[in-house]
Amino acid sequence: MTDDAAKRAPQGTMIEIQGVSKWFGDFQALKNVSLSVGKGEKFVVCGPSGSGKSTMIRLINRLERHESGRIMVDGIEVADDVKAIEAIRREVGMVFQSFNLFPHLTVLENLMLAPVWVRKAPKKEAEEIARQLLARVRIPEQADKYPGQLSGGQQQRVAIARALAMRPKVMLFDEPTSALDPEMIKEVLDVMVELAQEGMTMVVVTHEMGFARTVADCIVFMDQGEIVETGAPKDFFAAPKTDRARLFLSQILGH
Amino acid sequence: MSAVLRRTPALPGPLEWARVNLFSSVPNALLTLLSLYLLWKYVPPFVSWALLDAVWQAPSSKACREAAGAGACWAFIGEKHRFILFGTYPFEEHWRPGVSILLFLALYAVSAMRRFWTPWLVLAWLAGLTLIGMLMWGGVFGLRYVENERWGGLVLTLLLATFGIAFAFPLSIVLALGRRSEMPVVRAVCVIYIELIRGVPLISMLFMASVMMPLFLPSGVTVDKLLRAQTALILFAAAYLAEVVRGGLQAIPRGQYEAAEALGLSFAKRTALVILPQALKISIPPLVNTFIGLFKDTSLVVIIGLFDLLLALKTALNEPAWSGIGVEAYLFASLVYFVFCYAMSQYSQRLERDLARGPTARALKDT
Numbered sequence: 001m002t003d004d005a006a007k008r009a010p011q012g013t014m015i016e017i018q019g020v021s022k023w024f025g026d027f028q029a030l031k032n033v034s035l036s037v038g039k040g041e042k043f044v045v046c047g048p049s050g051s052g053k054s055t056m057i058r059l060i061n062r063l064e065r066h067e068s069g070r071i072m073v074d075g076i077e078v079a080d081d082v083k084a085i086e087a088i089r090r091e092v093g094m095v096f097q098s099f100n101l102f103p104h105l106t107v108l109e110n111l112m113l114a115p116v117w118v119r120k121a122p123k124k125e126a127e128e129i130a131r132q133l134l135a136r137v138r139i140p141e142q143a144d145k146y147p148g149q150l151s152g153g154q155q156q157r158v159a160i161a162r163a164l165a166m167r168p169k170v171m172l173f174d175e176p177t178s179a180l181d182p183e184m185i186k187e188v189l190d191v192m193v194e195l196a197q198e199g200m201t202m203v204v205v206t207h208e209m210g211f212a213r214t215v216a217d218c219i220v221f222m223d224q225g226e227i228v229e230t231g232a233p234k235d236f237f238a239a240p241k242t243d244r245a246r247l248f249l250s251q252i253l254g255h
Numbered sequence: 256m257s258a259v260l261r262r263t264p265a266l267p268g269p270l271e272w273a274r275v276n277l278f279s280s281v282p283n284a285l286l287t288l289l290s291l292y293l294l295w296k297y298v299p300p301f302v303s304w305a306l307l308d309a310v311w312q313a314p315s316s317k318a319c320r321e322a323a324g325a326g327a328c329w330a331f332i333g334e335k336h337r338f339i340l341f342g343t344y345p346f347e348e349h350w351r352p353g354v355s356i357l358l359f360l361a362l363y364a365v366s367a368m369r370r371f372w373t374p375w376l377v378l379a380w381l382a383g384l385t386l387i388g389m390l391m392w393g394g395v396f397g398l399r400y401v402e403n404e405r406w407g408g409l410v411l412t413l414l415l416a417t418f419g420i421a422f423a424f425p426l427s428i429v430l431a432l433g434r435r436s437e438m439p440v441v442r443a444v445c446v447i448y449i450e451l452i453r454g455v456p457l458i459s460m461l462f463m464a465s466v467m468m469p470l471f472l473p474s475g476v477t478v479d480k481l482l483r484a485q486t487a488l489i490l491f492a493a494a495y496l497a498e499v500v501r502g503g504l505q506a507i508p509r510g511q512y513e514a515a516e517a518l519g520l521s522f523a524k525r526t527a528l529v530i531l532p533q534a535l536k537i538s539i540p541p542l543v544n545t546f547i548g549l550f551k552d553t554s555l556v557v558i559i560g561l562f563d564l565l566l567a568l569k570t571a572l573n574e575p576a577w578s579g580i581g582v583e584a585y586l587f588a589s590l591v592y593f594v595f596c597y598a599m600s601q602y603s604q605r606l607e608r609d610l611a612r613g614p615t616a617r618a619l620k621d622t
Contacts, residue, residue, distance in 0.1 A: 061516075061517055062516075063513050063516060063517065082521075086519050086521060087519075089516065089517060089518065089519035090519040092517070093517070094514075094517035096510060096513065096514065096517075098510050099510075100508075100510035100511060100513060100514035101514070102511065102514070102515075102529055102533075103533065104532050104533050104536065113518070113520075113528060113529075114518035114519060114520060117520060117524050117528060118518065118519045118520055118521075118524070159514075162518070163517075163518075166518060166519065
């Protein structure tokens with residue numbers, strides 16, 4: 001697998017997951033999972049609910065703790081060391097299904113919080129970058145509103161901008177469009193496609209197969225805590241190798 | 256649909272208002288009539304006792320009774336208000352606690368205004384409290400030294416309440432965070448502390464502070480009685496406040512913690528910048544509830560002989576010249592307490608409204 005990654009991404013590996021297992025009590029959420037994401041690569045992770053895909057990407061920035069195996073992010077091992085975890089989190093942006101914007105801060109303050117307090121950026125500079133990012137996600141006029149005043153699609157775009165404000169090397173997306181009304185999904189996906197085209201390394205858990213076809217370098221199909229299949233989108237969609245993948249695809253593309 | 260359900264529109268006016276609000280059904284009408292009867296029976300006699308027949312000036316309670324008879328004897332308050340407000344503080348130096356009370360009120364007023372919520376406010380408090388300390392103790396700038404055994408009355412109540420809240424509140428936040436900590440020892444210590452203190456009446460804590468604590472101190476070391484009572488009040492209030500703060504912390508959705516973590520904020524920063532601002536905001540009503548309780552609980556220090564507002568009042572009542580007065584004095588004390596507590600309650604409601612900013616409710620629903 002590492003050899004594949006080397007072929008796909010000549011600049012080197014960004015995320016390396018090796019033989020990772022994770023239990024919630026007696027339930028094994030991940031079973032000996034290995035995955036390698038090269039710099040600049042876009043991975044789309046899909047699979048039925050409960051397959052462990054969210055858990056896997058939450059391990060990358062230590063929102064969940066793995067019990068065995070090894071995870072490296074940009075050369076730093078994800079382990080119990082708090083300083084290392086904070087260093088990784090500075091480099092890894094995350095977008096959640098439920099946005100998780102800070103409701104007591106304005107949109108602009110949401111974007112400035114981490115650069116000012118974590119990166120120690122001067123306020124003025126942080127504000128300038130924040131405004132640029134809001135323009136990039138096409139909501140510059142919402143800067144002084146509170147998250148509660150925005151639509152779901154706008155909130156998710158603010159959440160993407162908030163993660164980008166830290167100038168991360170990797171962006172993780174945990175079902176970014178699942179909580180959105182259908183008419184708002186496109187505005188969020190458009191921003192993500194643009195981000196992909198600019199060369200960001202991305203790991204995206206999503207059921208948006210159109211997005212996967214457009215931007216993914218690699219599709220990862222998971223079921224019951226295992227990675228069942230990995231492959232280029234055109235192979236995966238045209239000729240899934242396993243029955244489980246075939247069944248899954250027929251279910252989500254069938255209607 | 257709703258047009259059918261609605262009553263036929265009628266002329267707006269007091270009669271219609273009364274019909275809808277006071278006489279909408281038979282039980283409602285009965286309750287209205289009963290309330291009116293009780294108001295008629297008790298309000299006019301009270302007004303004539305408290306105002307119309309009251310005696311405003313008299314040298315003693317006997318003179319009061321001879322002067323008018325049936326009315327309230329406010330002359331007692333007129334004669335004794337200085338003793339009630341300032342306790343046993345030397346009479347000719349009463350301006351000092353007087354100015355201290357005004358300083359307290361000024362500090363409260365400034366702190367209530369959100370535009371002054373800057374680091375300067377802390378300095379203003381430190382300066383204000385230093386000034387109050389200098390005024391009350393004296394011994395500098397030619398002021399006569401007054402030991403704090405002689406402090407009393409309203410100024411003592413304000414001192415105990417202010418320091419009580421100022422120290423108990425931060426301590427309670429530490430305790431609440433500790434109780435939710437993942438470190439077992441920290442959590443156990445906080446749980447034991449909170450449960451122990453909440454399981455004990457304040458009176459027994461004050462007794463312990465005044466009687467038992469000196470037994471444990473090495474001989475020769477004495478801690479001032481006022482300081483001991485203050486410490487007991489702070490420790491007591493902190494346990495209650497900690498549970499209020501914990502309630503607020505528990506209401507914050509998991510996603511807020513995760514978003515702050517994912518941005519690389521350290522524990523201290525995510526707590527201070529993301530979690531506490533939201534948790535404390537939703538805790539305002541129960542917090543103020545506890546603050547008001549603490550303010551009134553300061554009156555319990557009388558049992559260890561501190562001369563607060565209520566004890567000063569009781570002492571004044573013991574004077575033979577004013578025998579037979581009681582209701583008036585306690586009404587006055589109630590009024591003083593009420594003014595402070597009502598101000599706190601009103602302020603908290605305004606603060607809640609200011610911080611609510613309408614859309615926040617929607618934000619919580621959406622996330």
